[in-house]
Amino acid sequence: MFCRKNVKRALAVLLAGAIAAGCFGLALAAGGASSEGPGDVLPPAEGAYVPTNRDTRPAPERAEIGCADLMGFSLLYETDLVRYYWRDDRDVIAVQDKASGYTMKTGVDLPYKDEVTDAVKALKKSGASDEEIIAAAQSYADDLNTTYVGIANSLVSVEYYDGSRTAFMGSAAQEGVTSTLSPVPGTDNRFVLHVDYQKPDIDLNVYLTLEESAITYEIPREEMGGADLGRMLSVIFTPFLGASGGRLNVFDPETMDYVKEDAYRVPGYVLVPDGSGALIRFVDNTSVFDPYVGDVYGRDPATSTYYNYTLMDNVPINDPVMPVFGIAHGRDQMGFVAWADQGGEYMEIVVNPDGTKSTTYTWAYPRFEYNVEYYQLYDELGNGFFDHLKEPFDYDVSMTYSFLFGDGTGATPAADYAGMALEYRRHLIETGELTSAGLTGDIPLRLDFIMADSESGIIGTSQVVVTTADDVRDILTEVVRSGITKVNSGLLGWQKKGESLSKPYKASFSMAIGTRGDFESMMEDMAALGVDVSFSRDMTTINQEMTGYYNTAVKCVSNWYASVDKSWLLPDNLPTLVFGYATPTKTAEWVRKLADKVGDMSGSLTLSGISNVLSANYSRTGAVTTLPEAVALYRKTLEDISGGMKLNLTRPNQYLWKYTSRYLQMPVGNSKYIFETDAVPFLQMVLAGTMELYAPYANFSFYTQDCILRMIDYNVSPSFILSKDPSWNLSDTYSANLYSTEYELYKEKIADIYGQVNGILREVQGMDWVSREVIENGVVVNTYRKDGMERTVIINYTGSPVSVGGTTVPAESAVAAG
């Protein structure tokens, strides 16, 4: 046993000599805050490239070696790369890079205000010497209250309902919490921290595994207990690991009193998997923001607060498709990437940028949800009340923090977002979730077709056909004959009634679009040309014009069908504007049925819905399907059908990557929160070479030269959605938002965009993408390596030519070098 906190806390005050003013408080006077603002603030010299948060800026400055003070810590475990220290009274682990000495702590490592001020008062009263008082007068947080100091130090905290409000309690909290760290018998690198929060009556065990340069935290659900477990909302790990900022009360020896000072703001950033990836740099915000909350795999509609919601006219934000985040300090100094091994379905990534919750810290942490608040309606007028689940979710948590040091030439990948991507990719390859796809030669081109959709008619609905099976043959043949040979295609709206009102699993062909024979013949012809044409289908989005909801649609915990109102986005005159979700069981069943019916016609199948909508399903008696069950069901389903065909998935979540051959509609950028300072191709770097990656349709605001360069920069292939007839025919259908699809209008654009992107990316196809560097604003250098060969792709977004390593890159263009 290492300690019992209540006893030791009093001792700690006396023990402290010149205790560090928190993790980064040491370098109080060192350097100012970064001048970078959250969005773009200061445009540089006239004519220079003005970056926005759609761009990546140069790497941060080098950081001061902070956190080196290990007073009160004892060595816990040591590897070739790292020393792990433990501070028992505050539940803080210090991770020290043996090579550089750079140290990160899992908490702020600050005392409670009362402890310090009381001790100082006592010393003054007792007539102690100035030296004694100065030695005892530790710095303490100015912008963290007692609760937050506890959480900011703690290794593991819980969030729970306290009557009508949500409260937090950390493992290092003052109020009677006990936490005990013990070694796991028979191991030297595994420990268990038993935490008993007492108020609320919740206790749990956290298992720590200290590895070469990584820590894994595990909380088995069966080792959670206490009478108040039902009130526990969530568990959070080390929220202040890698945090930056803060304001301190520092003891001034001159005046023998405390003065307020801003703590050292580390140059660095938080990486969040928002879209392709976003950086939230540690900056001094003057505006107050709400926290970033990335709900991994999207919010579960079955346990959302309200059973229905309305999609409005803002572009939807990107939900994380992988349970990962990271923090980097300085330039190539130290960082970590953290991912959930278990419990990702319930994980949220929370980042509080400077200014949120009245603190000047920027801090990030994973939050594992165990209970939710939902609105229980009891009539259709909207009357109801808020309630919680009777039983918390039943799952184990496992979270790994892998630490990165240096510029990537050492034992770990570089301590930046590229290194984080490489480390996460290594983990996924190691666990068999990703494998090399063996891509070579030209990059592929994706040409999808919208064939038909439904609109309101005099009686019921009528089908509007804009592309037939024969049209697809003609268009693809023309494209291939034009010289683009690596083409694949997905057919949307191929069933009778088109995309929105046909049943997902039915192979219902029509004369107007094409009979089964027409499709078979076309697909055979295309296969002969080397073009893979597949049927495309959304397997999750349903409506009551398409199918009955009984036993088919997802029910929320409130026992109402989960629904989405799209009336702001679709024409008013459609038969229904409200959509639901197919249950995981139905979705899986339909995928199998469709694969059975059309699997022999094509070498691949294109699926959406199942790929990135993760929902549980409830009945009056409780969960019918939980999120982990849904994940297992989808994995099994896709595993079974992927043996006979390639799977093209729209924005698939991480748990389906193993079965994905083509990643469609890949985000190229982030959701553009104001506090997000950079967009980075984190997702692309994780997946590069393991599957074909396709950009969003170039038809819709993604066709400019800047967008083309972004495709090259992010290493993604272009994609288009096409039709034979003009898209105005679709203006009264569910596909009204496909406002520009006619092939004749896109013929030249396809050739141009593909030519530009392929011209560069074919040079590095099949090579490992090892780093990405921003030389100056608007100039990016991507480095690829394979078999000792190195090539770079230099992308110049600026309006002037630039010279990089002897290679001149014209304005707004890209060059492959090396």
Place this chain on the structure above:
Amino acid sequence: MRKDHRAAGLLRRLIPAALSVLLLACVLPTSARAEEATSYTYMWDEEDGWFRTQDAYLPERTVTELGLKDPGDMFIDERDMLYIADTGNRRVILYDIGKGVVAAEVSGPEMTAPTGVFVTAKGELYVADSGAKKVLVYDRDLKLDREYGKPAAPIFQNTNFEPKRVAVDSGGSMYIISEGVYSGVIQLANTGEFLGYFAVNDANLTLSQRIQRLLFTRAQLANLIDANPAVFTNVFVDKDGVVYTATAGIEMNGMKKHSTDGGNMFKDPVWSNEALVDVYVDKDGLIYTCGTQGYIEVYSRAGEMIFEFGSQVTNSDVVGLFNRLASVAVDSRGYIWGLDAGKGYLQSFKPTEYAQTVYDAMNLYEAGHYEEAMVKWNEVLALNQMSTLAHNGVGKAYLHAEEYDKALEHFKVANNKAQYSEAFWEVRNTWLQNNLGWMIITLLVLLIAWKVLKLFDKKKRIDACKEKLSDTLHHTPIVKDLLFAFKSLRHPMDCFYDIRRGRQGSAVLATIIYAVFFLVFMLFETSKGFIYQQVKVENMDIGSIVLGFFAILILFLTCNYLDISIHDGSGSMKQIYIVPAYGLLPTLGALALVTVVSYGLTYNESFLLTIILMVGIAWSAVIIFTGLQTIHDYEFGQAVRSLIMTFVFMVIIAVIGIILSIMWDSLYRFLTSVGKELIQNVLS
């Protein structure tokens, strides 16, 4: 897509769900997602409303470090200096857009609550200060030059003077929006003299308010009716001295471009944001407005809606979406700047190539360069095939080029019936010129052939055939009944007398006529020629039309029967059923004729269709009236009374039906709630 007609109701539902909208927005995949913008861009079509288009503007710079507190207004001068009325900090900030720095700050004891700013061509800064109840004027060096307080004119003495916004024309006349003033925009001379109210908004009274106004005393009205007109929220004067105003709370004509007498220069109604808070005009005359909910609109000089973007989602902290949008301004590059009063920051938007192409096309067309405009419009169409603006542009260019067939196609997609009609007139004219000759010849040939045939038909075989056919038809019961029905149109009294006596009239035929009438009526409603088909089938509530048709028919028959049961009419239900059927034949014919002829007529000949329809309806009305009078054996007065009573009964039954429907709805909800409670809390 804005759904303003239901915005209020939705808002109530959306407030608790606002955060979840953002969090959940990605749960369902959307078919096409813009990667660069944060809100969708929409264009406007009169018939279909809003439709999505390529991004017109992309969020560019977010300036958060100015420390603004509840800013109210902003203005950009010719040097791209952005002036912000930083109300909460009692100052005006000059932000240099080019350098990205605060260039100067204006404050002083005279400034207490600056809410509006305007800068003249001479560089004078006018500040509307609602706290100081003055307009403060600073010279080019930002030194306080003069102040304008409440005008001394006696007529103004009882009027509140708390200037919220100000704009100034080249003559130095000030246009001031004052807090709590409903009379209009206050116009002051450069001497501070009150010149009058420049523009006034009308008070829009509801029907009940109008009735109250007629009946109530002045004291009662004062208590009951808020008859104040909608208040102006902003005013702007462009480089040519034209005054623009913004008014909140109205959906149409909230944005006005004023003539010198204060009238609205826009002839057609202009859709406007209900939460309109600012209007701005750039150097090219494009008009920009914004609403507090976060939408920015761009209009052409003529008030034609070009783009709208933004979203009603607040507290999102996403660039380009606003917490509370207070003001909009445009710099010399055409970048739009938005001022967020809620969180105190600036956001700029860069026009995309698409937006620039649209503006170029419009400018070229207005300058009379039709061919160049068509090239640009076609570029726009390549990016958005649903753009009515572009289709109209291309259509007009084709019209000028006398390529009417092509113009027709584009006007049809744009749903521009007036210009379609114009192009169609030309197409039809050409067709007639090309074909009229042989048509007349064919007609003459057929006529002559007929005459010749008759001449050579010595044995009168043709007449015999006709007679035989006539005999056959007259002996077919349904045809016989039909001929009788047609006869009743010419001799209604005789025929309906026969029906009354039970000698004639067929319920079967009546049923067939009703069925055919229904079909023809539906065709008339849904399938007229493009020019005359005012509502697209997709936009029709077919269920309501069908239900309405049969409900009215059944109600009429039932109510008439009820009435004659009370007032001793002698007609039977069968006769009541037959008479309207026979009587509807002229209307049926008129509807069929109008439906067919509408394909060949332009707007110029619309009177023909009106006449046909009027004749048919009037004829039917006469026949039905005569028929009912005859079968019920009523005098004229009795027949009129009977019809009036029939209509009164119809209204009463309809009202009762609506009340029952509402009650049933409530009862159903109550029963299902009880049932659910039982199942949830008792049985389980």
